[in-house]
Amino acid sequence: MYPQVLFQNRQPDRTATIKTYRAGGGYRALADVLQQNAAARVRQVLLDAALLGRGGAAFPAGVKLSTVAEDAPYPRYVVCNADEMEPGTFKDRVLIFADPHQLIEGLILAGFAVHAETGIIFIRPEYEGAAAILEREVRVAEKAGYLGKDILGSGFDYRIVVHRSGGRYICGEVTAQINALQGKRPNPLQPPPYPTEKGLWQKPTVLQNVETLCCMPHIVAKGADWFKNLSLTPSGAGTKIFGISGRVQQPGCYELPMGVPLSEIIEDHAGGMIPGSEFKACLPGGASTGFLPARHYHIPMDFEALKKAGNRLGTGAIMVFDHKTCLVGVTLNLMEFFARESCGWCTPCREGLPFIRELLYEIESGRGKPEYVPMLQEMSRHLWHAYCAFAPGAAAPLASLLDEFEDEIQDHIKRKACPFSALT
Amino acid sequence: MLPKTRKKALQKEIAAAEHARELVVDVLMALQAHYGHVTDEAVFEAADLLGMTPMEIEEVATFYTFIYRRPVGKYVIHVCDSVICWMESERPLLEVLCEKLGIAPGETTADGLFTLLPVCCIGYCDRAPAMLINRKAYGPLTENKIDRILTGLRQEG
Numbered sequence: 001m002y003p004q005v006l007f008q009n010r011q012p013d014r015t016a017t018i019k020t021y022r023a024g025g026g027y028r029a030l031a032d033v034l035q036q037n038a039a040a041r042v043r044q045v046l047l048d049a050a051l052l053g054r055g056g057a058a059f060p061a062g063v064k065l066s067t068v069a070e071d072a073p074y075p076r077y078v079v080c081n082a083d084e085m086e087p088g089t090f091k092d093r094v095l096i097f098a099d100p101h102q103l104i105e106g107l108i109l110a111g112f113a114v115h116a117e118t119g120i121i122f123i124r125p126e127y128e129g130a131a132a133i134l135e136r137e138v139r140v141a142e143k144a145g146y147l148g149k150d151i152l153g154s155g156f157d158y159r160i161v162v163h164r165s166g167g168r169y170i171c172g173e174v175t176a177q178i179n180a181l182q183g184k185r186p187n188p189l190q191p192p193p194y195p196t197e198k199g200l201w202q203k204p205t206v207l208q209n210v211e212t213l214c215c216m217p218h219i220v221a222k223g224a225d226w227f228k229n230l231s232l233t234p235s236g237a238g239t240k241i242f243g244i245s246g247r248v249q250q251p252g253c254y255e256l257p258m259g260v261p262l263s264e265i266i267e268d269h270a271g272g273m274i275p276g277s278e279f280k281a282c283l284p285g286g287a288s289t290g291f292l293p294a295r296h297y298h299i300p301m302d303f304e305a306l307k308k309a310g311n312r313l314g315t316g317a318i319m320v321f322d323h324k325t326c327l328v329g330v331t332l333n334l335m336e337f338f339a340r341e342s343c344g345w346c347t348p349c350r351e352g353l354p355f356i357r358e359l360l361y362e363i364e365s366g367r368g369k370p371e372y373v374p375m376l377q378e379m380s381r382h383l384w385h386a387y388c389a390f391a392p393g394a395a396a397p398l399a400s401l402l403d404e405f406e407d408e409i410q411d412h413i414k415r416k417a418c419p420f421s422a423l424t
Numbered sequence: 425m426l427p428k429t430r431k432k433a434l435q436k437e438i439a440a441a442e443h444a445r446e447l448v449v450d451v452l453m454a455l456q457a458h459y460g461h462v463t464d465e466a467v468f469e470a471a472d473l474l475g476m477t478p479m480e481i482e483e484v485a486t487f488y489t490f491i492y493r494r495p496v497g498k499y500v501i502h503v504c505d506s507v508i509c510w511m512e513s514e515r516p517l518l519e520v521l522c523e524k525l526g527i528a529p530g531e532t533t534a535d536g537l538f539t540l541l542p543v544c545c546i547g548y549c550d551r552a553p554a555m556l557i558n559r560k561a562y563g564p565l566t567e568n569k570i571d572r573i574l575t576g577l578r579q580e581g
Contacts, residue, residue, distance in 0.1 A: 086547035087506040118442075125490045126502075126546045127551045128559050166488025169544055183445030183476070185483040201443065229508045245549035287507065297508075317549075319508060333507045337544050337547045343487075 003230065006214050007240050009253040010098040017132055018140050027146055029220035030105050033112065035152035046216065048224035048239040055081055055172070055209030056286060056314045057365050057389070058303045061216075064206055067196040068114040076116040079200065079207040080107050081177060082123040082130070085169040086286035087337060089317035091241040092210035092254040096130040097230045099214075100137040104160065105231040106213030108146060109220055111158045114206055119160040122177055125167040135162045169341035174207050176343065187345040188388035211241055220416040232413070233259030236302030240313075244270045246320035247277045259300040266320065277322035281404070285314020287334050288393030290400030291327060312396070326420035327408055331401045332360040338394035348382045349391040355379055356398060363409060366417040373409060382424055426458055426469065434473060448484050452491050461492040489543055490559075496539040497532040499577055502556040506545035509553040512564070517553050518542050520567055524574060537578065552556045 008024055009016035021027070033042055047062030068076060080103065084092040096103060107119040123131045138160045138316030141147045149157050158163040163181060170176045173188045178200050180186035199205025215238055219227045228237045235256030242265055256265065266272065266279065273279055277303055281291040284301065289312045292299070306313045321330060339353040356379050359372045380402065383395040401409070411419050426434070431465050434454055438444045451473055455466040460471075462485050470485075471478045475546040485491050488501070510516060518540075522528060525538050546561065548554035554563030562573060 083544060085548055089545075090547040090549055093547050124547070125559065126556060126561075163446070164449060164453070166484070167543075168451070168488055181446055182443070183448035183474070183484065184480075185487050185567055243549070245552060246511060251552070319549075321511070325511060330507055330511070333510050334504075337506050341544055353551040416453050424427075 002255070002257050002260075003239070004255055005218050006095060006102065006211070009102075010094075013049065015097055015334060016099040016101065017255055018101050018144060020139070021099060021105075023222060026101055026217065027105055027144075028107055030112075030140060030146060031152055033109070033220060034152050034156060037154065039113050039115065041218075042109055042276060044303055045219055045224050046113070049219045049227040050224075051212065051215055051219060051227070052303055053209055054211035054215070055239070055314065056241065056288065056312075057088060058313065061208060061212050064196060064208070065110065065113045067194070068204045068206060069197075072197070074115070074403055076114055077113065077203060077205040078107060078111045078116045078119045079177065079181070079205060080119065080121040080210060080213055081172060081174075081207055082127065082134075082210050083165055083172040084127075084210070084315075085124055085165045085172050085178065086288065086315050087334070088245055088319040089243055089285065089286050089315045090245075091243045091253050091316065093127055095210055095241065096127070096134060097216055098177065100133050100143065101141065102214045103134075103271065104137060104139075104141050104215060105212055106148070106216040107160060108141075108151075108158055110206060110213060112156055114204065116206070117159070119158065120200075121160065121162045121172070122165060122181065123162060124171075126164050127417075128164075131162055131164055138162065147381055165250070168343075169337075170343045170388075170390060175388065177207065178205060186320065186382050187343045188390070189296035190387040193342060202297060221364045230301065231232075232288065233300045233302050233305065235259070235298075235304035240301070240316050241299065242269075242316045242318055244318045244320065244362070245381060246282070246318075247274050247322040247325065248320050249274055256301075259302040259305070261298045262296070262301055262318070263298045265301065265318065270320075273320070273322060277324065279312075279320065280323045280325060281321050281327065282396065283319040283321075284316075284321075285312055285395055286317045287337060288312075288396050289314040290390075290396045291321075292311050292400075293404045311400070324420060326364070326418055327405050328360060328412055329365050329420070332364050334397050335360055335394065342390065344389075346387045348386045349394075352379050352382050352391065355396060363412045364418055366412065366415070368409070368413040370410075370413055373402070374411070378397045425465075426455065430454065430458065431473075438473060444481075445476055448474055448476065449488070449491070452481070452485055454490060461495050489541075495532065497537050499537055499557050500539045500541065502541050502543040502546065502559075504544070504546045504548070504552075505542045505555050508545070508549040512552040515567075517555060517565060517570075519571065520570060521555075522572065537581075539572075 013272045037131045051061045104401040174188040175189040335357040383391040551563035
């Protein structure tokens with residue numbers, strides 16, 4: 001059993017109270033740094049800990065906080081991205097239900113680090129239960145003196161607001177989320193200016209994922225070295241919540257050290273493949289990552305190792321496919337998703353995705369032609385010319401299908417049918 | 425028109441907000457709860473409450489999955505059609521539900537009870553295949569379980 005940090009208070013069907021959270025050392029980090037007025041120390045320890053964003057982009061959290069200039073205008077905002085909508089990803093929901101005060105303390109610490117006045121939790125409507133828990137526990141934290149005016153006598157004022165989204169995948173993108181918070185149609189914007197300079201209401205805004213914020217109280221309390229040593233690989237740091245789904249016996253969320261081998265996650269933690277299934281590939285971190293073929297079955301799951309394999313750790317949402325799963329069909333499903341969720345603002349995304357979907361649909365339906373393959377390759381490259389990361393994200397599974405599983409595509413074209421349809 | 429007390433409560437919330445328009449989704453949800461969906465009248469009411477133009481409201485109202493610009497049934501079924509639910513179902517849930525309800529995606533049953541909408545991943549991949557009914561999650565689903573759930577809701581009326 002590996003050390004449980006973010007899940008230390010996780011109980012089946014129970015949400016940890018503030019009492020439980022405090023009994024495990026919760027809110028001590030906050031009290032310490034407030035007493036010592038040590039905002040710079042918070043930024044530094046997060047930098048030293050090499051905490052990379054857990055929402056998919058892996059941007060160093062400490063760098064993001066340090067990007068807010070000392071003399072930047074007020075008010076400043078921290079936004080907690082709880083809009084988890086990446087297909088296959090459900091870790092933030094589990095984190096909020098398990099231990100909401102961990103997130104609240106993380107959000108206060110991030111706010112304190114940049115002298116913000118308001119923390120906003122942006123949450124998807126499918127997670128209404130989690131939103132209600134957060135609203136309730138924010139009030140509990142207020143009563144306990146961790147939020148409001150002059151927190152613990154430090155002179156620091158901070159409030160947390162829960163903002164419910166109307167529900168749309170693109171709202172998880174930073175600039176789209178800021179537009180959504182301002183009551184605008186949430187199309188993304190192409191930086192610069194960057195949100196840390198001019199974000200919400202043109203003021204400095206730091207956006208962090210739920211899991212990233214949840215790591216912060218522990219890092220501030222126990223230090224950067226402790227956090228880095230949690231990882232099994234020298235290139236990684238901390239633990240990671242891996243949400244695993246698909247053809248495994250026990251899908252779910254598991255907190256494991258960064259760098260744990262993929263094979264170990266599947267076999268020892270997720271109960272192995274379902275009977276009669278062989279591992280063919282997985283998407284290692286949500287729909288915006290590439291298919292990871294079986295030759296990488298033992299890969300250490302950290303940001304660096306996945307990058308070396310030409311892939312990404314993304315959100316750590318592992319979707320497992322077996323030898324009976326048609327990867328053309330999987331990619332078609334993913335393209336349906338991306339085509340529908342595109343905000344429609346820029347051409348490569350709005351026009352390119354439906355075109356790709358049609359080509360894949362023809363191939364999957366047995367009407368594919370050999371010339372479709374180079375067409376797909378060309379369209380996949382065009383997706384990189386979009387304004388935001390949405391279309392390049394969509395290109396990841398497509399490009400890896402073309403690179404790693406072209407045989408499977410050709411097989412569809414040759415047989416004029418899906419070779420897997422007889423298997424299921 | 426919204427009842428006076430509901431309108432006053434919203435006005436109070438809006439006055440307390442840093443910027444009125446940050447509440448646009450909440451206001452639309454409140455209007456939707458009253459009218460059943462965001463009617464044309466509701467678009468103008470929201471604009472009036474928030475100091476926005478009706479066009480700005482329309483831009484937002486037509487963007488989101490959970491804001492309905494057309495009438496919906498008492499129970500709105502959001503069925504996940506993303507990759508894990510697709511892979512874990514013997515037959516696509518959307519197809520199963522269309523058959524059982526006798527409607528096409530986006531339609532409402534003649535008795536006004538059910539509206540069926542396909543949506544992207546709802547974040548319940550550990551309970552796939554899954555769906556939401558009035559935002560409550562159900563899963564893992566089988567055809568039999570779907571029958572039981574629909575029968576239960578029909579009895580409640």
